Amino acid sequence: MRIKTKLNLGVGLLFLMIIILSLVSAYSVFLIKQDTENILEDNYNTLEYSRNMILSLDEAVADTNKSIHNFKGNLEKQTQNITEPGEKEATDSLEKNFALLEKSNSDETVKKQIRQNIFMIMKLNLNSIKQKSDIAKHTAENANILIAVVGTLCFLIAFNLLINLPNNIANPIKELTLSIKEIANKNYSERVHFTSHNEYGDLAKSFNTMAQKLEEYNSSNLYKLFFEKKRLETLINNMHDPIIGLDNEGLILFANDEALKIVGLKSEDIIGKLAPDLALSNDLMRSLILKEPASELQKKQPMKIFANGKESYFDKETINITITPTGEETEINIGDVIILRNITLFKELDFAKTNFIATVSHELKTPIASIKLSLQLLQNAKTGAMNEDQNQLVESIKDDSQRLLKITGELLNLSQLETGNIQLNIEKSNPYAIVHYATEAVKVQAEQKQIKLVVEADENLSEVKADSEKTGWVLINYLSNAITYSSEKSTITIRLKRENNQIVFQVIDTGKGIDARYKSKVFDKYFQIPGSQKSGTGLGLAISKEFIEAQNGTIGVESNLGLGSTFWFSLNA
Numbered sequence: 001m002r003i004k005t006k007l008n009l010g011v012g013l014l015f016l017m018i019i020i021l022s023l024v025s026a027y028s029v030f031l032i033k034q035d036t037e038n039i040l041e042d043n044y045n046t047l048e049y050s051r052n053m054i055l056s057l058d059e060a061v062a063d064t065n066k067s068i069h070n071f072k073g074n075l076e077k078q079t080q081n082i083t084e085p086g087e088k089e090a091t092d093s094l095e096k097n098f099a100l101l102e103k104s105n106s107d108e109t110v111k112k113q114i115r116q117n118i119f120m121i122m123k124l125n126l127n128s129i130k131q132k133s134d135i136a137k138h139t140a141e142n143a144n145i146l147i148a149v150v151g152t153l154c155f156l157i158a159f160n161l162l163i164n165l166p167n168n169i170a171n172p173i174k175e176l177t178l179s180i181k182e183i184a185n186k187n188y189s190e191r192v193h194f195t196s197h198n199e200y201g202d203l204a205k206s207f208n209t210m211a212q213k214l215e216e217y218n219s220s221n222l223y224k225l226f227f228e229k230k231r232l233e234t235l236i237n238n239m240h241d242p243i244i245g246l247d248n249e250g251l252i253l254f255a256n257d258e259a260l261k262i263v264g265l266k267s268e269d270i271i272g273k274l275a276p277d278l279a280l281s282n283d284l285m286r287s288l289i290l291k292e293p294a295s296e297l298q299k300k301q302p303m304k305i306f307a308n309g310k311e312s313y314f315d316k317e318t319i320n321i322t323i324t325p326t327g328e329e330t331e332i333n334i335g336d337v338i339i340l341r342n343i344t345l346f347k348e349l350d351f352a353k354t355n356f357i358a359t360v361s362h363e364l365k366t367p368i369a370s371i372k373l374s375l376q377l378l379q380n381a382k383t384g385a386m387n388e389d390q391n392q393l394v395e396s397i398k399d400d401s402q403r404l405l406k407i408t409g410e411l412l413n414l415s416q417l418e419t420g421n422i423q424l425n426i427e428k429s430n431p432y433a434i435v436h437y438a439t440e441a442v443k444v445q446a447e448q449k450q451i452k453l454v455v456e457a458d459e460n461l462s463e464v465k466a467d468s469e470k471t472g473w474v475l476i477n478y479l480s481n482a483i484t485y486s487s488e489k490s491t492i493t494i495r496l497k498r499e500n501n502q503i504v505f506q507v508i509d510t511g512k513g514i515d516a517r518y519k520s521k522v523f524d525k526y527f528q529i530p531g532s533q534k535s536g537t538g539l540g541l542a543i544s545k546e547f548i549e550a551q552n553g554t555i556g557v558e559s560n561l562g563l564g565s566t567f568w569f570s571l572n573a
Contacts, residue, residue, distance in 0.1 A: 004199065010161045017154040024150055028143030032136055043125040043132070045081050049074040050122045057111060064105055071098065078121070084128045090120040172200040179207065188215035241342060242314070244288065247335040250275045262307045262314075262340070288316065288338050302343055313347040314340040364408045371401045424550055429468040431461055431503050435494055437468075438475035442483060450489045453479075457496035464503045464571040466551050471571065474544040475505060478567045481540065482509035485565075502554075502570040509566075514559040522557055544569070 056071035075098060082088045094117035100110045172194060182190035188211055194204040233254070236243055242259035246252055255263070255270050263270065263284055270278065279286035284305065302313040317339045322331040375398050377383055386394065439453050446453055464471075475494075482492045486509045495506040514522065514529060521527045525542040548555040548569045559565035 010157075014154065014157045014161065017150065017157060021147065021150045021154055024143075024146050028139070028147065031139045032143065036136060043083070043129045046078060046083070046087075046125045047122055049078040049081070050118045050125075053078075053118055054115065057114060068102065068105065084124045087121060087124050090117055090124065093117050094121070176200075176203065176207065179211075183211055183214065188212075242340040244338045245335060246275055246289075246338070248333050250289070252278075253335065259340070262305050262312075288340075302347070303340070305340075307342075308344075310344075312342060312344040315343055316340055364404065368401050368404050368408065371397070375401070424467045424470065426465055426467055426551060428463040429466045429471065431464050431496055431505070432457060434464075434466075434468055434472050434475060435496055435505070437472045438479055439494065441472075441476050442479040445480065445483050446492070449483060449486070451483055451486055452489075452491045453494065454491055455494045455496070457494075458498060461496065461498055461503060462573045464573055466553075466571045467547075470547045471505075471551070474547050474569060475507070477540045477544050478507040481567070482507050482511070482565075485509065485511040487511070498573065499570065501573050503573050504568055504570040506566055506568040508564065510564040513561045513563050513565055514557065515561050519557060519559060523555065 052074040053071050056067040056074070059067045075095065079091055079095070082091055094114060097110055097114045097117060101107065101114060104110065175194075176192055179190050179192045190211060191208045192204045194200045236245075236254060236256045239256060240258065242262055243254075243256045244252060244259050245254045252270055252273055252275055255267070260267060260270065263282065265278075265282070275285060275289045279289055287303065302315050305312055305314055319337045319339065320333065321335050321337060322333050324331050375394055378386070378394055435455060435457065439455065443453070479492065479494070486492060490510050492510075493506075493508040495504075495508060497504050497506075518527075518529050522529070523541045523545040525539060527542075545555050548571070551571060553569055553571040555569040557565060557567050
């Protein structure tokens with residue numbers, strides 16, 4: 001008998017028994033579930049109504065109208081849930097006595113009779129629950145017996161398969177495996193000998209034919225060359241990133257399946273062709289062989305390519321391949337390998353993160369504004385006087401809400417920057433007006449710490465090409481940070497001067513300064529200097545950098561530990 005037939009018969013019978021076992025189990029569970037639901041639907045609800053009616057009757061002394069209303073509601077539910085013999089008579093009697101109670105709610109005899117009616121209803125349902133529980137128990141016992149019988153049959157069939165099948169299948173496979181290992185060790189004279197007329201016999205015949213051909217093929221040098229070529233092709237094709245290889249003349253030597261997919265050409269249309277010739281009719285190929293990007297900004301931007309049915313993003317990397325010929329010392333260029341790393345998933349996650357931040361920040365602004373309005377109302381004398389502790393709490397909440405509003409504003413600005421939705425209104429702006437606007441905005445904050453703001457500005461400065469609102473935001477952020485990290489009764493200097501064709505804005509404080517290790521990171525997103533006050537998100541300086549650079553300006557910091565800091569930016573005059 002063929003092995004396939006044996007397997008079909010054994011596994012098919014076992015599969016059939018498993019289906020029977022599953023059906024029996026499902027049917028048994030259904031019966032038990034049905035018995036349980038009958039208890040819940042028929043009896044448990046009645047017990048709940050009865051309990052509520054007794055509670056309402058006991059509470060009638062405190063609140064007669066409410067208790068009568070509750071009692072009546074539960075009585076109406078009970079009249080619609082009569083399921084047991086004798087329950088209707090008890091319920092009718094309860095309705096009559098309740099009608100008498102409504103006329104004279106102080107009649108204790110009537111109340112006693114009502115309680116007896118309720119207890120009778122509860123007793124009927126409790127007895128019914130016990131009977132139905134016994135029925136469910138009996139159903140479960142029968143189900144256990146039936147499942148055990150069917151399960152035993154499944155076990156016997158499976159045990160028989162376990163004993164007989166492994167040897168019939170494993171022994172020939174073991175012999176075949178040993179022969180394959182010999183072939184893998186280049187012992188091509190190995191043969192297998194199966195005498196049975198089943199699948200293993202056919203396999204042995206095919207295996208021996210293959211071994212004979214391998215023995216003949218291995219004797220030629222062509223085998224070694226072909227093996228290395230095949231290994232290289234397999235390696236390249238199994239890579240998930242598009243890869244294209246060119247020689248030093250621009251001739252395309254190889255391109256894996258991913259590269260062919262995004263270029264939109266077949267293997268025969270690209271392999272062995274000159275890349276510059278293909279670039280004349282293929283825009284993507286022209287972008288790939290472009291040596292130098294048009295600007296530094298393009299170096300940072302990934303390539304957007306339509307691939308896998310959607311717009312995908314790739315980072316391009318061109319690796320120059322050089323070798324040193326045998327006997328020579330000078331390297332020679334033999335070609336380039338272009339690798340496109342698919343970063344679509346990371347871009348999508350980044351977009352999702354940015355959209356999430358924008359949505360959450362936008363939604364937070366409304367409740368924060370409501371909190372601030374409520375605080376203003378609390379501080380208004382018309383709403384009533386508050387004691388000193390209450391005033392301190394209100395001030396604390398006010399500070400926290402202001403900090404939250406600042407954080408949400410920064411997050412919204414960040415999301416606009418990352419999505420490219422920032423709108424700049426570049427126009428001629430007065431630098432003195434920008435400084436005045438910023439100092440007025442932080443005046444109260446400075447006065448709280450008795451910090452003096454000193455403006456040192458050169459005379460007759462020309463206007464700057466800038467978005468005055470965004471530039472003012474940057475200067476306010478500089479000043480807020482300087483105030484936060486400066487000691488009380490200190491001085492902060494705002495210096496405004498011209499250097500070449502640039503107008504330079506500087507904020508100079510006398511705080512503790514910045515360690516040289518961290519100066520290059522202060523404009524990174526979410527970075528906060530270790531040991532400093534964690535009063536913000538770490539986004540203010542990062543957003544400031546984006547705002548200034550978007551206006552073709554430059555930004556930086558000069559600081560020494562213990563000697564204060566000078567944060568500056570410059571814009572075109």
